[in-house]
Structures are given as structure tokens and as C-alpha cells.
Amino acid sequence: MKVLVPIKRVVDANVKIRVKADKTGVELANVKMAMNPFDEIAVEEAIRLFEAKVATEIVAVSMGGQACQETIRTALAMGADRGIHVKTDVELQPLAVAKLLKAIVAKENPQLVIMGKQAIDDDCNQTGQMLAGLLGWPQGTFASKLALAAGKITVTREIDGGLETVLLDLPAIVTTDLRLNQPRYASLPNIMKAKKKLIAETTPAELGVDPAPRLTTLKVEEPVKRKGGVKVKTVQELVDKLHNEAKVF
Amino acid sequence: MAVLVFAEHDGAKLKDATRNAIAAAAKLDSEVHVLVAGSGCRAAAEAAAKVKGVAIVKFADDPRYAHPMAETLAPLAAGLAKGYAALLAPATTFGKNVLPRVAALLDVQQISDIVEIIDADTFVRPIYAGNAMATVKSADAIKVITVRGTAFDPAPPEGGSGTIEPVAATADPGLAVFVGHELSKLERPELTSAQIIISGGRGMQNGDNFKILESVADKLGAAVGASRAAVDAGFVPNDFQVGQTGKIVAPELYLAVGISGAIQHLAGMKDSKVIAAINKDEEAPIFQIADYGLVADLFKAVPEFDAELAKLGLPRRG
Ligand SMILES: Cc1cc2nc3c(=O)[nH]c(=O)nc-3n(C[C@H](O)[C@H](O)[C@H](O)COP(=O)(O)OP(=O)(O)OC[C@H]3O[C@@H](n4cnc5c(N)ncnc54)[C@H](O)[C@@H]3O)c2cc1C
Ligand SMILES: Nc1ncnc2c1ncn2[C@@H]1O[C@H](COP(=O)(O)O)[C@@H](O)[C@H]1O
Numbered sequence: 001m002k003v004l005v006p007i008k009r010v011v012d013a014n015v016k017i018r019v020k021a022d023k024t025g026v027e028l029a030n031v032k033m034a035m036n037p038f039d040e041i042a043v044e045e046a047i048r049l050f051e052a053k054v055a056t057e058i059v060a061v062s063m064g065g066q067a068c069q070e071t072i073r074t075a076l077a078m079g080a081d082r083g084i085h086v087k088t089d090v091e092l093q094p095l096a097v098a099k100l101l102k103a104i105v106a107k108e109n110p111q112l113v114i115m116g117k118q119a120i121d122d123d124c125n126q127t128g129q130m131l132a133g134l135l136g137w138p139q140g141t142f143a144s145k146l147a148l149a150a151g152k153i154t155v156t157r158e159i160d161g162g163l164e165t166v167l168l169d170l171p172a173i174v175t176t177d178l179r180l181n182q183p184r185y186a187s188l189p190n191i192m193k194a195k196k197k198l199i200a201e202t203t204p205a206e207l208g209v210d211p212a213p214r215l216t217t218l219k220v221e222e223p224v225k226r227k228g229g230v231k232v233k234t235v236q237e238l239v240d241k242l243h244n245e246a247k248v249f
Numbered sequence: 250m251a252v253l254v255f256a257e258h259d260g261a262k263l264k265d266a267t268r269n270a271i272a273a274a275a276k277l278d279s280e281v282h283v284l285v286a287g288s289g290c291r292a293a294a295e296a297a298a299k300v301k302g303v304a305i306v307k308f309a310d311d312p313r314y315a316h317p318m319a320e321t322l323a324p325l326a327a328g329l330a331k332g333y334a335a336l337l338a339p340a341t342t343f344g345k346n347v348l349p350r351v352a353a354l355l356d357v358q359q360i361s362d363i364v365e366i367i368d369a370d371t372f373v374r375p376i377y378a379g380n381a382m383a384t385v386k387s388a389d390a391i392k393v394i395t396v397r398g399t400a401f402d403p404a405p406p407e408g409g410s411g412t413i414e415p416v417a418a419t420a421d422p423g424l425a426v427f428v429g430h431e432l433s434k435l436e437r438p439e440l441t442s443a444q445i446i447i448s449g450g451r452g453m454q455n456g457d458n459f460k461i462l463e464s465v466a467d468k469l470g471a472a473v474g475a476s477r478a479a480v481d482a483g484f485v486p487n488d489f490q491v492g493q494t495g496k497i498v499a500p501e502l503y504l505a506v507g508i509s510g511a512i513q514h515l516a517g518m519k520d521s522k523v524i525a526a527i528n529k530d531e532e533a534p535i536f537q538i539a540d541y542g543l544v545a546d547l548f549k550a551v552p553e554f555d556a557e558l559a560k561l562g563l564p565r566r567g
Binding site for chain 1: 318348550563
């Protein structure tokens with residue numbers, strides 16, 4: 001079974017981002033970038049399926065500028081078999097990413113697509129569900145557990161009230177939640193091996209997709225900042241302030 | 250043109266977040282319709298019809314909607330949405346699961362998690378875990394939107410007199426089967442609608458220790474939440490998680506106990522009216538946003554806090 005893993009290059013989760021002074025976006029120059037954390041979990045899950053002899057090949061796909069190839073290399077060093085880079089400098093929004101992925105699915109015929117539930121830059125949480133809709137495939141979103149058997153996949157989903165379990169026909173789309181697994185670090189020998197693995201390049205035009213954004217960003221601003229308050233010395237003082245000053249109880 | 254809200258409900262009652270989405274919808278257009286899909290869920294449709302501002306309830310009652318599966322609900326909503334200027338849903342796991350699939354079927358770029366409506370095409374939404382706010386303008390004919398509940402006061406549950414119009418179910422593609430769920434027993438208010446939340450982090454050390462928070466919560470009629478670290482360590486179930494990738498909350502009071510205040514946690518609670526924090530590390534980032542900070546060992550401070558509350562003899566809220 002072939003598994004496709006879409007991975008996005010994003011600002012590292014530990015970086016405190018800054019809004020540009022001209023309000024056109026977020027400062028990305030000289031900022032540490034990394035694979036979207038949810039996508040690392042997706043890569044890890046695919047590798048575990050491979051190790052369990054359920055998956056036979058793992059293809060990592062990333063879309064965007066040239067630097068995406070670094071992110072694909074990271075996936076290859078973790079254990080993915082080969083990469084596909086959809087090269088474009090157009091700002092990609094989830095619908096466009098989903099359409100591009102649909103075109104790649106048509107070429108690659110994976111039985112399973114495992115991807116992140118959310119990119120931590122745009123915080124959209126859309127692409128997997130959109131891809132499932134475009135393909136007419138079932139979707140197991142926000143997964144914290146997977147089990148494959150008899151041509152179907154059981155997905156445990158994290159929902160607001162607790163956990164939900166669904167049984168999906170294959171092919172299917174799964175989106176990962178944080179507790180699905182703990183991604184591995186690439187070992188040095190695997191980083192060396194990854195250098196020899198293949199990354200194929202393609203473009204939206206070759207895939208027959210118009211990636212033009214539908215949403216225009218008019219401006220990006222700082223959120224309203226909270227000013228720090230006071231330190232209280234005792235529990236009594238805390239209760240007094242909350243009760244008599246803030247009047248929250 | 251009217252706007253349609255996709256309701257989340259449990260068969261009998263609307264989920265609170267649905268009324269926040271209705272409130273946002275009412276800002277877009279004076280004519281608000283609500284889609285209630287489920288099985289044997291007339292009570293929920295009636296509840297929706299009573300919400301202030303709701304003109305029509307589109308009621309799809311069919312066994313195939315017994316569970317909120319995106320595979321069956323998306324074609325239904327996409328079919329109905331074609332007659333509307335906008336389709337909205339709460340940005341809960343229900344809305345987040347179903348709505349992007351609907352958007353794809355409509356060939357629309359969804360606008361996730363809006364916190365403000367500028368005009369019929371223009372919305373404000375947080376990006377980068379709320380560390381930046383983007384104002385975006387949509388070029389799509391139908392706007393498909395999820396609504397961050399904390400940003401819109403809920404529409405009143407009474408005062409409406411909408412009519413209920415049955416709609417036919419659409420075909421079940423038969424791709425996915427609901428197997429079961431494990432829902433947390435709710436002994437306290439829901440996190441997303443609680444007035445007061447008391448959350449514990451890694452500093453709690455284990456699940457048993459959450460009892461000291463529960464005792465405080467019960468005196469205040471509060472909900473109990475947690476950081477991801479506390480959930481990951483298995484102290485509490487996943488649905489307790491507050492943050493960028495958990496629940497977004499904005500209660501009157503958020504009390505963070507043994508939580509450092511990572512950006513991803515702040516993303517979920519920094520819009521709370523009042524924030525208080527108890528942490529033994531005076532450098533903990535949580536203190537930079539807390540209105541009231543107490544540097545103390547939580548195992549001493551929380552029981553004391555509890556005892557002080559007992560002295561106040563508060564009327565139980567909730
Ligand atoms: C993609 C991504 C998404 C994430 N999403 C979320 C999310 O939605 N929500 C979330 O919360 N996190 C999220 N995180 C994790 C986040 O980065 C932090 O790791 C997490 O919030 C830390 O939890 P914590 O504050 O409980 O633990 P820690 O950072 O370990 O802090 C524990 C605190 O407890 C204090 N403490 C310890 N013992 C005591 C004591 N006896 N008395 C008083 N204080 C004590 C310590 O001083 C410390 O400040 C996410 C991370 C990533 C990468
Ligand atoms: N440019 C991209 N390249 C590859 N995968 C992407 C890209 N954008 C989004 N994705 C995938 O879609 C998931 C959800 O993203 P989003 O819907 O933007 O929150 C991510 O976790 C990735 O798996």
C-alpha cells in the first residue's frame with residue numbers, strides 16, 4: 001500500500017513571530033523554518049505503517065518555493081522513500097493545495113493520505129477535509145489512533161466531547177492530532193541516505209491546476225496586547241482581588 | 250440573500266456554539282436560516298426555531314444523519330448552501346470536520362475561525378496561534394465560514410419563531426461508518442461556555458492531583474481545563490486541552506495553575522476577561538499576561554485558595 005504524506009514548510013513552532021511594520025504579513029526573513037509539527041506526526045505514522053509491513057512506499061509532497069525541498073529532505077531522512085515538490089511562488093491556500101494534491105493522487109494512486117490537521121502558520125484546518133471532498137473519499141480527521149485491517153481503516157478521532165471511532169473504506173484521508181505518536185529524529189546515517197533519495201519536481205501548470213488564491217489578505221496586524229498585571233503576595237490577597245476588585249466571583 | 254448556519258446539536262439541544270455562529274450570521278444578513286440535520290432530532294430543530302433571529306429551520310431528519318459524519322452531511326449542506334450568500338458553522342470539532350468538505354464541494358476557499366466581520370466579503374481571523382490578526386477578503390460567491398465562538402456573544406435562545414421546513418436527505422456514499430464514542434462525563438460546565446475555568450498543567454504532576462482543582466471548580470461552578478502537557482502525560486482526557494490546537498476559551502476568569510504559558514497555550518485563553526496564575530517560577534511567561542500572579546507552590550496555594558473560597562461562602566454558580 002502506498003501512502004502519500006503532504007508536508008508544509010512553516011515557521012518553527014518555537015519562534016515568536018513578528019508582524020511586519022507595513023502590515024503586509026509576518027516577518028519571514030531569517031526566521032527558523034521547520035516541518036509543520038502535525039506533518040511530522042503524519043510522516044512518523046506512515047513510517048510506522050511501513051515498519052508494520054502495512055505500507056510499502058511513502059511519498060512525501062510539499063508545495064511552495066525552492067526551500068520546500070529541505071523539508072522534503074527531512075521527511076526522507078525520517079524514512080519516507082521519495083519526494084514530490086510542487087514548485088510555485090504563488091501563495092497557496094487550502095483549496096489550491098487540495099486541488100494540487102488531488103492531481104497528484106490521480107498520478108500516484110495511494111491508498112492512504114496522512115496529513116496534518118492544521119498548518120500552524122495559517123491555522124486553517126481545512127486541506128485534508130477538502131481533499132477528501134474533492135476525491136469523494138472518507139475522512140478520519142484529528143486522529144489519535146489508527147488501525148488498518150481487511151482493506152479498511154479504524155480511526156480514533158479527538159472531538160470536543162472526548163473520542164470518536166469511525167471505520168473508513170480505503171482509499172481514505174487521515175489528518176493527525178498531536179497525540180497520534182511522537183515523531184522520531186532522523187539518525188545521521190539516515191540523513192546521509194536521504195541525500196540520495198529522489199525528489200521529483202512538478203508545477204501547478206503541469207498538474208493542470210490554477211492555484212490562484214481566493215482570499216486576499218488586506219492587512220496583518222498585531223493582536224491587542226494584554227498588559228501584565230500585578231503580582232500578589234498571598235493566597236488571601238489573590239482571593240480578595242478576584243472577589244472585590246475583578247468581581248469575577 | 251439569506252445566510253445559513255449549520256447547527257451542531259445532540260439531538261435534543263443545540264450546542265451553545267451554534268448560537269454564537271447564529272449571532273455572527275445575523276451580522277452578515279438579517280435573514281438567518283439554520284440547518285438541523287440528525288435522526289429523531291425534532292427537539293433540536295424546535296430549539297433552533299426559538300433562537301432569536303432565526304427565520305427558517307431546514308430540518309433534515311434521517312437515520313443516515315444519526316451521527317455527524319462529514320461524508321453524509323457535506324453533500325446535504327453543499328446542496329442547500331447554493332441558495333445562500335453564506336454558510337456558517339461553529340469552529341468546533343464538528344464545524345472544523347464538516348465545513349471544509351462542504352467548501353470543497355462548492356469550490357470555495359473557506360474562511361476559518363473568524364473573530365470579526367468587516368463587511369459581507371471581509372473578515373478578521375487569527376493566524377500564527379493568534380499572534381497576528383489577518384483581515385481577508387473573499388472573492389467567492391458563497392462565503393463558507395467557521396466562527397470562533399468566543400468572539401461573538403450567543404444569540405438569545407428564546408425570542409425567535411422560525412418555521413421548520415423539512416428537507417430531503419441526500420444519498421449516503423457509504424464510505425464511513427460510525428463505530429462508537431467515549432464522551433467525557435460532564436459533571437461541570439463545558440469549557441467553551443463556562444464563566445470560570447481553572448486549568449492545570451504539567452506542574453500538577455499526576456491526574457489524582459487534579460482533585461484539588463476540582464474542589465475549587467465546584468465552589469465556583471467552574472470548568473476544569475488543562476495544558477497539552479497535562480493531557481499528553483495522561484493526567485486528564487484530551488477534551489480538557491485549551492490552546493491553539495485544543496479549545497479556545499474566553500471566560501470571565503481563567504485561573505492557570507502549574508502552567509508555564511507557552512504561546513500555543515496562550516492562543517487558547519488570552520482573550521479571557523481576567524487571567525490569574527499560580528506558578529512557582531516567577532519567570533514563567535504566564536505572568537506576562539496574567540492580571541493577577543501568585544508565585545507559590547501550587548500544592549500549598551490551591552488548598553489555601555479553596556479554604557478561602559469556603560470562607561466566602563459563595564452561592565454556587567454554573
Ligand atoms: C503544534 C503544537 C501545538 C500545541 N498546542 C497546544 C495547545 O493547544 N495547548 C497547550 O497547552 N499546549 C500546546 N502545545 C504545547 C506547548 O508548546 C507547551 O509545551 C505546553 O503548553 C506546556 O504545558 P505546561 O505549561 O503544562 O508545561 P510546562 O511548560 O512544563 O510548565 C509547567 C509549569 O508548572 C510550574 N510548576 C511545576 N511545579 C509546580 C508547583 N509545585 N507549583 C507551582 N507551579 C509549578 C513550572 O514552574 C512550569 O512553569 C503545542 C505545541 C505544538 C508544537
Ligand atoms: N503547501 C503545502 N504543501 C504540502 N502540504 C500542505 C501545504 N499546505 C497544507 N498542507 C497540508 O495540509 C495540512 C493542513 O493545512 P491547513 O488546512 O492549511 O491548516 C497540513 O498539515 C499539511 O499536511
